Amino acid sequence: MKPDQAARRNFLLQIGGAVGAAWVNAQWPAILDAAQHAHQAINSKAPGKLEVLTAEEARQVEAVCAQIIPSDDLPGAREAGVVYFIDRALKTFSSEDLPTYQKGLVNLNKLTAEKYPGTKSFADASTEQQQVILTELTAEPSEGKLGRRNGPEESTDFFQTIRTHTIFGFLADPSAGGNRDYAGWKVVGRDPAPVFSPPYGYYDKNYPGWAAAKPEAGPK
């Protein structure tokens, strides 16, 4: 778990590692280490409008998001509108992460230019080139050149932050401002219906009831 260390600093170190997924789940606050903007609802702004990121920054951010969760036969981060979720996050509950993004993008474009001279930015690189760059970016600092060159902490911080935001913006309930048209839920197979009735799936479909299922009562 070494590559994760920097970004986990704000999260796992706060809560002490594997205390249990339920507790971790309940521990969301630390995941994005939210700034206190009491009830400044992230979904209060019209979608499709940038408020914090410049159009150019947003283009770069979206290119990274689209590599984290690519589009294939099903939607990816791009279709889910993750970049707008991130923009609003940076205005509201995650405003303190803005410098991480800004520095991270500068580093990313510098790395792109060094690796692929003539390519203006990460977003302008081919998808294969982008994958090479991200592989290097997410490699352990001691193994790659990046660590010495651009500062391992900043780069990993940036990647872990944007990764967390991307997953969040892809899969959180749309009331939180991401997951446009339930794009993320289509991918993971979560039915957007507000309520459900059992049976829910393959295993509980023909359940005979607890008493009937008990070994001493059954034919087993």
Add this chain to the structure above:
Amino acid sequence: MNQVKVTYRPSDEVDFVIVGSGAAGGVMAKELSTNGFRVVVLEQGPYLTPNDFSHNEIEVFNQHQLTNNPRLQPNTFRRAPQEKAKVQQSVMYGRCVGGSSVHFTANYWRLHEIDFIERSRVGEIPGANLVDWPITYNDLEPYYTKVEWEVGVSGLAGASPFDPPRSKPYPMPPLPVKGSGVIFERAAWKLGYHPFPAPMAILSQPRAGRDSCVNCGFCLGFGCEVGAKSSSLASMIPLAEATGRCEIRPNSYVHRIETNKNGRVTGVVYFDAKRNEHMQKAKAVVVCANGGETPRLLLLSASSQFPNGLANSSGVVGKYLMPNSAALAYGVFDEPINDYKGFAVSRVMHDFYELDHTKLGFYGGGGLDARFDMTPAAFALFNLPPGTPKWGKGLKQTMRQNFTRTFEIFCHGTSLPVEANSFSLDPDVKDAWGLPALRMTFRDHPNDLKMMEWMADRAIEILDAAGAKTKWRTPVQEQQFAVHLLGTCRMGSDRKSSVINSDHRTHDVRNLFLCDGSSMVTSGRGQPTMTIQALAFRAADRISGLAKRGEISS
């Protein structure tokens, strides 16, 4: 209930002030007001209603809609008393009317007989201060039944051969089984264990004007939009208010209990929402603020008369914190389980409730449950198998394949009472009101870590027997985060080694009572809320009796 809600002025000397409106405070408010007393409940957090609840994870988790906000009320943490504590969120609790019962999972296990008499059964355990409770399971049994019927618990009596005796069946059948429950049950039976339908404080049938569970899937961490989760907010608070004698006063942060020169409590001082200070006068005070905030309030109430903190002549206030131990194992299966639908847990197993410490080399026990309690985003961040790519096609493919096919086995167990494990006031760090922050000192007793290792191995065996395609367990590590805040003002008959007596009256102050997780003497096996509420029903009985006989104020 069109009745006008009663309000009192701070200068009105009410019969009881209750600090906290959670699992214990809600029961206390309902019982004392029903018994004819005038009651004011002071709650730190807001008075939210089901209309305020949503599935918005940003609001709920990042903006702390339902829980303590570490930015406003920081905690500090250290492993051992000689260390300097660092700012780090180490406790989480509900901070709204209804307290943690608003967002909890709602597992409602009774304690068993053994939990009250562990010390006499096992003897001394080095490094721990295990003691018997001054009450037994039989003393508490009628009140467990009261919780099940009045708060609303679904379950099947007699389904677990390990259950302690009960006087009445559950008022409602168990909730429907989930796929995780079916898989877990079949595998457990195969291995000779005794799984059973989980007792849950969630309505399986409409009851007392409340709807039954609609299986929305946003349960743990969220407030229930239909009132099916039997929080104090849904079950007890409305009954308390309907008496016309109980005022619930939200946004009221109590930070001092006042005493007079006779050493009696006269009321409590609190900040309102605008941070103006008031003193609510009362003939008696019942603190139900949770196992962190209750000892903190006693320590904040130190005076020349009570230099070590109120009701702390024993020096035990804040000590013996037991957060319960936990371990997790995950399994991925071939076909869709779709366990994201519905509440979290449908099957439990208590075969390991009392383990034979002479054979295993550690003391304790616990329970296993089969569950799914993740939102999709939390799942993708934390519940993919080790080695899953962090980005790209591999990440997407794994979340796509696994989300509907995964469930987890949660192992819950005992924590031994260790004196150094404690809550105290941080000497340096202050909260946004300028009050000393809650400091947690904690290191798991090695026994508890050994036990969780053993339990997690059993969970993996069950997943094996179930035919899981992929399975893994999280490493058992020392904890530094607690949500079960137990044992920090322990009950006992000896005033030198405990804070309250079996009536929940503090040994030192005649008209001051404490009732919440802090009252517990041992940790139980991991699901404390049921016991906290049974204690509250019993304490309310005892306190009402004392008050009616004139034995509190005299």
